[in-house]
Amino acid sequence: MAKSPEDEHPKKAFGWAARDSSGLLSPFKFSRRATGENDVAFKVLYCGMCHSDIHMVKNEWGDSIFPLVPGWEVRFKSSKSDRVGVGCMVDSCRSCDNCKVDLENHCPKMILTYSVKHYDGTITYGGYSDCMVAEERFIVHIPDSLPLDAAAPLLCAGITVYSPMKHYGLDKPGLHVGVVGLGGLGHVAVKFGKAMGLKVTVISTSPNKKEEALKTLGADSFLVSRDQDQLKAAFGTMDGIIDTVSAQHPMMPLFSLLKTDGKIALVGLPEHPLEVPAVGLVKGRKTIGGSMIGGMKETQEMMDFAAKHKVKADIEVIAMDYVNTAVERILKSDVKYRFVIDIGNTLKPPS
Ligand code: NAP
Ligand code: ZN
Numbered sequence: 001m002a003k004s005p006e007d008e009h010p011k012k013a014f015g016w017a018a019r020d021s022s023g024l025l026s027p028f029k030f031s032r033r034a035t036g037e038n039d040v041a042f043k044v045l046y047c048g049m050c051h052s053d054i055h056m057v058k059n060e061w062g063d064s065i066f067p068l069v070p071g072w073e074v075r076f077k078s079s080k081s082d083r084v085g086v087g088c089m090v091d092s093c094r095s096c097d098n099c100k101v102d103l104e105n106h107c108p109k110m111i112l113t114y115s116v117k118h119y120d121g122t123i124t125y126g127g128y129s130d131c132m133v134a135e136e137r138f139i140v141h142i143p144d145s146l147p148l149d150a151a152a153p154l155l156c157a158g159i160t161v162y163s164p165m166k167h168y169g170l171d172k173p174g175l176h177v178g179v180v181g182l183g184g185l186g187h188v189a190v191k192f193g194k195a196m197g198l199k200v201t202v203i204s205t206s207p208n209k210k211e212e213a214l215k216t217l218g219a220d221s222f223l224v225s226r227d228q229d230q231l232k233a234a235f236g237t238m239d240g241i242i243d244t245v246s247a248q249h250p251m252m253p254l255f256s257l258l259k260t261d262g263k264i265a266l267v268g269l270p271e272h273p274l275e276v277p278a279v280g281l282v283k284g285r286k287t288i289g290g291s292m293i294g295g296m297k298e299t300q301e302m303m304d305f306a307a308k309h310k311v312k313a314d315i316e317v318i319a320m321d322y323v324n325t326a327v328e329r330i331l332k333s334d335v336k337y338r339f340v341i342d343i344g345n346t347l348k349p350p351s
Helices: 051-057 157-167 184-195 207-215 228-233 252-257 278-282 296-308 320-331
Strands: 012-018 025-031 039-048 074-077 084-086 089-091 131-135 176-180 199-204 221-224 238-243 258-266 287-290 315-318 338-342
Touching: 025 320, 051 320, 157 184, 157 238, 157 258, 157 296, 176 184, 176 252, 184 199, 184 238, 184 296, 199 207, 207 221, 221 228, 228 252, 238 252, 252 258, 252 278, 315 320, 320 338
Parallel strands: 089 131, 176 199, 176 238, 199 221, 238 258, 258 287, 315 338
Antiparallel strands: 012 025, 039 074, 039 131, 039 338, 074 084
C-alpha cells in the first residue's frame, strides 16, 4: 500500500488509558511510533470493548504495561478507504514457520495491538484513541454489506470463535455444538454456528438471556449451567463446545455434555487456572484444546463469511466517557452483547 500525505505519521495522539491495575480509565496524551516502510497510520472511528481489555487494565494476566490504552476491535478510516479495521495484532516477524503459513497469531514475535514493546522499543497503544499505526498485512477489509460499527467486534470476537470452529471441525452442518458464556464472543459464536448449519445450544449462567438467545440469536436450545437437571438431560448430546467464559468455572459438566470423541475448544482466558479432572477426558476419549484469535488470511475469510451470511455483532454504541461504567456492566454480564465506543464522534482531546 503506497503512502499518501494523509498517511503521514500523526506523532501526537490521545486516548483513554489505565494508569495502574485499578482498571480505571482516564484521558491520556502520548506519542505514536514513527511509521515504518509498510505501516499505515489511520484515524480510529469505532472500537469494540473486549473482556480482554478488562483482564489487561486490571493486570489479571500479569504482563500489562502501564499506562495502558486498550482496544483491539478497531474500525478506522485511512486515506484509501473507510471500510477497514485492525484486530488484536499490528505486526509479526513475517518470516517464521507460523507467519509463512498465515498463522501470524502464533508468531513468537507477534506484536499485540496494545501493551507490548514493538520492535523499535516503543509500547503499543490500542484503539481507545484518536489514531493508530499498523503494518499493512494486519489490515482487514470490511465488505460493503456489513455495518461499520457492528463489524468492529468481529475483528477480535468474530475471529476468536470462527477459527476454532474451523480448526476443530465444528463447522459441519448438522453437528451439535454448545456455546458456553453468552457474551461478546459467545453471541457471535451462536450466529456463526447457525450460519454454518449447526444445531447450537447456549450454556449460560444467566436465565434472563434465554428468550433472546432463542428468538433473536437463533439458538436451538438454552441450558442454565447452574441447573443440574437441565444439564443432566443434555449429557452426551454434543459434538463440540466453544467455551468463551471469562472466569473460573467447573469443566466436568461440560465434558459430560459431549458425545464420545467430543471436543472442547477453549477461548476464554480466566485469570485463574481451570480444573480439568482427568476422568472427564478419559471417559469417552474427549479432547480439550485452545485457540487464540486467528491469522490474517482467516480473519479476512471470517469477515467475508460474515458479510455473506449477514453475521454481525449486536452492539450498544457508547460515548468515550462512558467507558468506566461499561467496564462495570461487562463484569456483571450486563451487555447485549458488545459495547462499541464511538471514538470518531465522542473522544475529545484532553484539556
Ligand atoms: P464477555 O462479553 O464478558 O462474556 C463472557 C461471558 O462469560 C459472560 O457474558 C457470561 O455469560 C459468562 N461468565 C462470566 N462470568 C462467569 C462465571 N463466573 N461463570 C460462568 N460463566 C461466566 O467476555 P468476551 O469479551 O466474550 O470474552 C470472553 C473471554 O474470552 C475473556 O476471558 C477474554 O479475555 C477471552 N478472549 C480470548 C481470545 C482468544 O484469542 N482466545 C480473544 C478474545 C477474548 P452468561 O451470562 O451467558 O453466563
Ligand atoms: Zn513470525
